[in-house]
Amino acid sequence: MLDVYTQIASIPIGYNHPALMKIMMNPHNLSSFVNRPALGMLPPRMFPEKLLDGLISVAPKGLKRVQTMACGSCSNENAYKAIFIWYRTKQRGHSNPTPEESATSVINQAPGCPDLSILSFMGGFHGRTLGCLSTTHTKAIQKLDVPSFDWPAAPFPKLRYPLAQYERENAQEEKRCLEEVEDLIVKWEKKGKPVAGIVIEPIQAEGGDNYASFDFFRKLRAIAKKHGSAFLVDEVQTGGGSTGLFWAHQHWGLDDPADMVTFSKKLLIGGYFYKDEFEPDKPMRIFNTWMGDPAKNMFLTEVLKVIREENLLEQVKRTGHVMLNGLYELQARYPHLLSKARGLGTFCAIDVKDEDTRNKLILKARNKGVVLGGCGNQSIRFRPALVFKEHHAQLFLNIFNDALADM
Numbered sequence: 001m002l003d004v005y006t007q008i009a010s011i012p013i014g015y016n017h018p019a020l021m022k023i024m025m026n027p028h029n030l031s032s033f034v035n036r037p038a039l040g041m042l043p044p045r046m047f048p049e050k051l052l053d054g055l056i057s058v059a060p061k062g063l064k065r066v067q068t069m070a071c072g073s074c075s076n077e078n079a080y081k082a083i084f085i086w087y088r089t090k091q092r093g094h095s096n097p098t099p100e101e102s103a104t105s106v107i108n109q110a111p112g113c114p115d116l117s118i119l120s121f122m123g124g125f126h127g128r129t130l131g132c133l134s135t136t137h138t139k140a141i142q143k144l145d146v147p148s149f150d151w152p153a154a155p156f157p158k159l160r161y162p163l164a165q166y167e168r169e170n171a172q173e174e175k176r177c178l179e180e181v182e183d184l185i186v187k188w189e190k191k192g193k194p195v196a197g198i199v200i201e202p203i204q205a206e207g208g209d210n211y212a213s214f215d216f217f218r219k220l221r222a223i224a225k226k227h228g229s230a231f232l233v234d235e236v237q238t239g240g241g242s243t244g245l246f247w248a249h250q251h252w253g254l255d256d257p258a259d260m261v262t263f264s265k266k267l268l269i270g271g272y273f274y275k276d277e278f279e280p281d282k283p284m285r286i287f288n289t290w291m292g293d294p295a296k297n298m299f300l301t302e303v304l305k306v307i308r309e310e311n312l313l314e315q316v317k318r319t320g321h322v323m324l325n326g327l328y329e330l331q332a333r334y335p336h337l338l339s340k341a342r343g344l345g346t347f348c349a350i351d352v353k354d355e356d357t358r359n360k361l362i363l364k365a366r367n368k369g370v371v372l373g374g375c376g377n378q379s380i381r382f383r384p385a386l387v388f389k390e391h392h393a394q395l396f397l398n399i400f401n402d403a404l405a406d407m
């Protein structure tokens with residue numbers, strides 16, 4: 001199969017890459033695979049140094065610290081907790097709780113359990129655990145029957161395509177959404193549930209590969225700063241190089257770095273980078289048994305080596321041009337079926353006329369040997385590995401054309 005979905009965007013350098021297979025064959029690595037440590041209490045002696053060649057070597061601008069986790073949901077979940085701890089420490093002026101805060105915390109009451117909130121966006125997806133689900137607004141089936149926190153959800157810009165033709169309308173739409181963000185922050189402050197943090201994806205993936213301008217994100221970052229809220233960029237799906245830069249939010253050109261960046265999928269390990277001030281004041285406040293997995297970190301270090309040695313981020317840019325230009329051509333050839341071709345690097349998507357036709361097209365592509373994935377109500381998202389070259393893209397486009405001709 002030609003895989004253009006790669007296990008929901010989580011295979012970085014293709015299947016069975018020799019460099020990763022070699023890791024498995026090295027007898028010196030066996031202990032890391034067999035003896036999984038409780039990293040929060042008993043990290044292997046060389047673990048911090050090993051992070052330097054791996055995760056810390058790709059730390060986003062302005063972030064020097066990293067907390068590893070297992071998956072995207074637990075990365076966001078624990079990043080939210082670190083934000084709440086930071087916010088309350090800032091409000092108190094120190095990190096020593098009063099006896100009342102300690103007593104009320106264990107019975108789920110304020111002030112020990114404060115009424116704080118995280119602002120998210122309609123169309124955003126941040127995971128399926130309880131805190132993450134309160135910031136996820138994609139499909140009802142993901143949220144039905146699960147209690148939710150009373151946290152604000154702002155509108156995400158609904159851009160009109162082609163972007164060049166609707167610049168004025170789209171700028172107006174983004175301005176409307178940013179005004180709504182500030183209104184919600186003020187409203188939740190008045191409700192006694194101050195917004196401790198804002199979470200956003202650089203491209204709303206599950207929600208349908210929704211885009212906003214880089215200027216929108218720079219302005220949003222400034223709003224978070226203005227209101228004393230942490231700014232968390234969720235790079236679980238966009239991170240790892242598929243937009244042509246290692247982190248999608250690098251495209252924004254932020255003067256003031258994000259406070260936190262969560263990751264998982266292509267990085268093979270979950271976790272979040274964070275600014276010094278978000279370091280919890282005491283051990284075990286952000287904690288679980290494993291806190292990540294040194295074996296996965298080993299694979300990641302090797303993946304990063306391959307990305308550098310094979311210059312894969314430049315490859316992504318070249319392949320991305322072939323993909324997007326090919327999608328433009330197909331949308332022109334099948335205007336009754338396709339619209340809104342869009343992408344950054346090989347992180348591309350296209351809309352199909354309706355959900356049923358989108359699902360049929362994915363099935364038809366699969367029967368012709370191509371693995372695709374849907375997102376949103378009627379989009380197809382393309383998530384190839386970083387080793388996906390121009391000839392793979394052309395092969396995909398030819399098969400996709402045959403599937404479309406067959407609809």
Ligand SMILES: Cc1ncc(COP(=O)(O)O)c(CNc2csc(C(=O)O)c2)c1O
Nearest residue numbers: 008071072073125126127201234236237264
């Ligand atoms: C931007 C973003 N943030 C967080 C998550 C959650 O990561 P996991 O918990 O699934 O590892 C994801 C996971 N993506 C995802 C794709 S399908 C899916 C699902 O639960 O149906 C989840 C994500 O795309």
